[in-house]
Amino acid sequence: MKFLKKAGVGIACAGLMLAIHGSQSAMDTRHSIRFVDLSPVFLPKGRVLKACTMGYRSAVADALWMKSVLYYGRRVIDDDNPYYVYAEKKGTYAGEMEAVQKRGTAETADPVRRELQHILNKQSSRGLVTYIYPLLQRVADLDPQFLFPYIFGGVYVLLDTGDINEAEALLLKGYKANPGAWQFPFYLGWISWMYRGDRVSTYRFLQRAIAMDDCPSYVKTLYTGLSRELGKKQEAALYLESLIESTDNMEMKEQLAETLEQLRKEL
Amino acid sequence: MNAEYAIEVRGLSKIFKGELGQKDVTALSSLDLNIEAGQVFAFIGPNGAGKTTTIKLLTRLIFPTTGRIRIFGRENSSPEAMRKTGYLPEQPGVYGYLTGKEFLDYIGRLFHVPAALRKKRRDMLLDTVGIAYAADTLVRNYSRGMVQRLALAQALINDPQLLILDEPMANLDPVGRKDFRDLILRLKDEGKTIFFSSHILSDAETIADQVGIINRGELMSSGGMENLLSLQSPEVEIAFILPEDKIPGLSLPENFSTGAGGRVRVSVEQNNVKETLGNIEAWGGSLVSIVPGSRTLEAVFLDKIGR
Amino acid sequence: MAVGAVSLNTFRETIRNRVLVNILVFAVAIIFLGLAVGDWSMGHQVKVIKDFGLSAMSLFGLLIAVFIGIRMVVEEIEGRTIYIIASKPVPRWHIVTGKFAGLALTLLLNIVLMSIALFAAGFVMESGIDLHLIPAIILIYIEILIIVSFALFFSSFTSPTLASLFTIVIFIVGHLSTFLRDYVELYPDKGLHWLYRIIYYIVPDLEKLNIKMAAVEHIGTNAGMFWTAFAYGICYMLLIHIITVVIFSKKDF
Secondary structure: OHHHHHHHHHHHHHHHHHHHHHHHHHHHHHHHHHHHHHHHHHOOOHHHHHHHHOOOHHHHHHHHHHHHHHHHHHOOOOOOOHHHHHHHHHOOOHHHHHHHHHHOOOOOOOHHHHHHHHHHOOOOOOOOOOOHHHHHHHHHHHOOOOOHHHHHHHHHHHHHHOOHHHHHHHHHHHHHHOOOOOHHHHHHHHHHHHOOOOHHHHHHHHHHHHHOOOOOHHHHHHHHHHHOOOOHHHHHHHHHHHHHHHOOOHHHHHHHHHHHHHHHHHO | OOOOEEEEEEEEEEEEOOOOOOOOEEEEEEEEEEEEOOOEEEEEOOOOOOHHHHHHHHOOOOOOOEEEEEEOOEEOOOHHHHHOEEEEOOOOOOOOOOEHHHHHHHHHHHOOOOHHHHHHHHHHHHHHOOOHHHOOOEHHHOOHHHHHHHHHHHHHOOOOOEEEEEOOOOOOOHHHHHHHHHHHHHHHHOOOEEEEEEOOHHHHHHHOOEEEEEEOOEEEEEEEHHHHHOOOOOEEEEEEEOOHHHHHHHOOOOOOEEOHHHEEEEEEEHHHHHHHHHHHHHHOOEEEEEEEOOOOHHHHHHHHOOO | OHHHHHHHHHHHHHHHOOOOHHHHHHHHHHHHHHHHHHHHOOOOHHHHHHHHHHHHHHHHHHHHHHHHHHHHHHHHHHOOHHHHHHOOOOOHHHHHHHHHHHHHHHHHHHHHHHHHHHHHHHHHHHOOOOOOHHHHHHHHHHHHHHHHHHHHHHHOOOOHHHHHHHHHHHHHHHHHHHHHHHHHHHOOOHHHHHHHHHHHHHOOOHHHHOOHHHHHOOOOOOHHHHHHHHHHHHHHHHHHHHHHHHHHHHOOO
């Protein structure tokens, strides 16, 4: 009788643990797609956010940064991504997909540039990252000297979303907070050149970058190369090469290298 | 002020301020007390009379509203006075995370007792109070009685001239209480002064030389135990047996109380004892006992506090 | 001096109450973070470990400061051990200061061990010890000591619940101080200025002791600023402690 009682308790506990594990796994997939994504929008901005973190700002910034990375990663449109597969089955992304397609990108009149933009703009592979910029803005608010999030949003995410205004705003914010960092005018130059077709601004930005103490030599090489006006595709390749060299981050390097290869096929 | 007195108190009063609209409480009003060195003084009173308040004032745990206290001629706040004093509080607390040995050692340090002497006294005291077997056990595993003994040991670690004890026998079993009474008397023989409060009157009666009775913050009476108890000539209780069949015919006075088997008891004044014994013989009775009554402390106490 | 005896006893109390187990928790968490965080931060795990490590050091230290600091005084009174201690020829300020010093010693040990764990993790990840973290760690310790002094201060005259609450409020307002100042400047309403000024002078500006971000990013940990912040923290702690001593000395037990 005693043994039965003990066995009963054991079975009940095991059953409960299985139920807990099962429900948790189910909620994880569902939860991360729908709810987690929206939560950063409800976080306060700027100084209020800084005040709320009360002395643990850098840790909160890092936590938000990691959240941004996870958010971005889970939104990859790829049949290997279980989050995407689940969402597609449930039609969770339908609304966002529509909105993104409707928005499109500002097409330039210049046919060459338009072509380049088509190569660069991988909207078809990602782009469901509606809330990435609000997340990155908050990371920047909390830790203005943490450079990589600016670059991530200003260059890497831009390749996928084509959201020029947001990318530029983020980089300008970083530039304001870190006036001595050569990276910002360098990447802002990229945006001016590639996405806005504004050569004059590009030169101005690159000059500022070069003037800074620790600016690497390939930026100067780039500047010289662009000034020679070799043709938009050549210049694009040149810029992409320096972009690849400017970052240590493997994902960014890979992404840019892929783009460069595609571009070289066209040349 | 006399240096022969172990404790001298003049005009001591304590008013506790009422909190948030509550009235002030006068715990002690204008207490005067002298306790000679080498005496055992019992401070007795009902609950809330002011015993603990007085003791806390003596030991500087609370501060007087008015009045002065001197211990062996010095202000009680002076280091010299405090070094000569040992104190055992009511329901004492001891650090649970220390062993008995460590606790005594710590208290010894607070008295700046040198290390070698401290060790010697510590071991001796643990033995004296009967908890040497638990010296290395954590205090949190001690019983209430063991804690009380340890607390007594700490009161003696500095070999004080004056011992102040607040309800010292409260947590002890009968054996413990006997040991304690013996210890007090031994300490008295060593010339120490002992001031203790109690509401166990029989204990006070057994060991105290002097008694102070306090009620509602006022000292009702103070003086030698003998004096207090012999305030009126005591009666004598006589018990005897009469043949049962004879009792109805004798018409004994009312103060003779009869019981089963012909037993009779009566209390008579000292001067009437002889006459009563004669009567018993005349009635053919046989004497069982003659017990001289003495006035108990309890009777004095209840009388003084008006009950 | 009795301060030494009291502080050693307090130190022994905290050690025997196994407070230092929190260091184990810290060490395990750091190791876990080190393993997991690489991918999540896109290669910035060193920064993350340092940020989280410093923040955890601060947070654990603060929790110990508040809860143990308050419990120390409360237990002394409720456990009735204060009657034995305060009746000894020990000035009351020795008792309070001894308790403070004992807890400060425990917290110092806590921080040193945590720092070693953090440096070890950093050593494994970037093959070097980042000495820039040391000024930040020192100021974290000073901040914790300020909170300890407030914990002792409040517990010397209020209940443990209120004391915990007030101490935590001091911590929160201390970190919001700069924010409040900026906010109030936006509103020229005189009333608020006065209120702000009162709060600003009573409550320590704990943000001045927060250089975690600067330390991790190796930005201008200016020696002058460090020493000024250090002196500010020490003076504040001493001031609150002195007030606590005064209250404690006059207290009826």
